Amino acid sequence: VVLFERTDGKDLRLRRELERTGYVTSKHPEYRYKTEFQSHEPEFDYLKSLEIEEKINKIRWCQTANGALFLLSTNDKTVKLWKVSEKKVKKVSEMNVDVSSQMGNGSVIGERQLLSPKGDASWAMNGGSSHWTSPILSCNSIIPSDSIPSLRLPTVVCGNESVYVAKCRRVYAHAHDYHINSISNNSDGETYISADDLRINLWNLEVSDQSFNIVDIKPASMEDLTEVITSAEFHPIQCNTLAYSSSKGTIRLVDMRQSALCDKHAKIFEEQEALGSRSFFTEIIASISDVKFAKNGRYILSRDYMTLKLWDLNMESAPIATFKVHEYLQPKLCDLYENDSIFDKFECCLSGDGLHVASGSYSNLFRVFGVVAGSDEATTLEASKTPTRRRLVQTPTKPARSLSNFGRRGSNRRGNENLGIEINGGAFDFTSKLLHLAWHPSSNLIACAASNSLYMYYA
DSSP states (O other), rough: OEEEEESSOHHHHHHHHHHHHTTOSSSSSOEEEEOOOOOOOOOEEEEEEEEOOOOOOOOOOOOBBBBBBEEEEOOOEEEEEEEEEEEEEEEEOOOOOHHHHHHHTOOOTTTTEEOTTSSSSHHHTTTTOOOEEOOOEEEEOOOOOOOOOOOOEEEEEEEEEEEEEEEEEEOOOOOOOSOOOOEEEOSSEEEEEEESSEEEEEEEOOOOOOOOEEOOOOOOOOOOOOOOOOEEEEEETTTTEEEEETTTSSSEEEESSSSSSHHHHHHSOOOOOTTOOOTHHHHHHHHEEEEOTTTSSSSEEEEEESEEEEEETOOOOOEEEEESGGGGGGGGGHHHTTTTGGGGOEEEEEEESSSEEEEBBBBEEEEEEESSSTOOOEEEEESSSSSTTBOOOOOOOOOOOTEEEEEEEEOOOGOOOOOOOTTOOOOOOSSOOOOOOOOOSSSEEEEEEEETTTEEEEE
């Protein structure tokens, strides 16, 4: 896990307040490397003869406390709670050193010596009555060669330097039979959920040896299995509400107040399939890979393989908006199926004000759409040092508004454009994919992870 911290502005707390009130700052955000730590190690499940990778699937921030940062990280089987705090560097001083070198730099005040009344140490060794003296020595004082210096214990002092230390506070293990695909913090600050293919568990952050199974879709016989859980997310305001998506393209809203086991949903969001449009790939590309609540909790954004969909919690029958991310891949589904790219899981995100949504694609590209009614914003950017360079031959149907300062690349309504031909005539690079991205909760800032690099875009 690698952490970065924001460095622009002396008072970041004041800056956040200004951003919430809509104040426009002239300087773009700046981040620097903060620290990194090893979250998980490779493990082996001897009962199932299964190797567990150290690869991290999800990271979620928790509420801060006493100036320390807390975060949850998970691999396929184990969730861990980490505390990252600033510690002063401690150094050892006043070590026992050679007396002659010590005297060259001045003697230590209060050096204790075992002396006879005549200053003869041998007198005390022969049975004489010894006594302790503590003469105050000046810088020019000389310790007699026959004296016995006292033992001075080394002391530890805190210097001005500080480092960030990561400490694992809790390990939440042995609760999932299948790979964990999601973790989500509750708004109450005390609990979180972890979801795998068939179950969702509820945890208390302070209790690591017990969890409650709140959703279980495992059938009595695995032959009857028709769908799996692909993502789960807590409501940002209502601590009793959560949503989870499935491989069938449905989103279920669950109210934990109804029963201990939430086997019945409160609402289900599902778009009806158009007549005559079913094919071999219909169910595969309909599988939802990620769901996110808007900051106000009114809307849900979902991502399937081809599109982004925005749902209103008050309307279950159909999404209020659909954004085509890479429609040009429709004729290439056979090739994508053969190289397993059709099973890639892309994440999605919403801006803090809820006016824009974003998701990734191939060739390290990502799309940004405007969600305001009547808006035709659709901007394509590349995760690189030159995000607006034109790598593709575009055929825009009409000019349109784009997200300010994000660059302008093929801005067409709802992303319905032809972006499939490169200048060199080659195909898109399906090995370089932008799966992970996140939008800052208050700033107009997007962080994208492409290959082994992290890119940040600010408008």
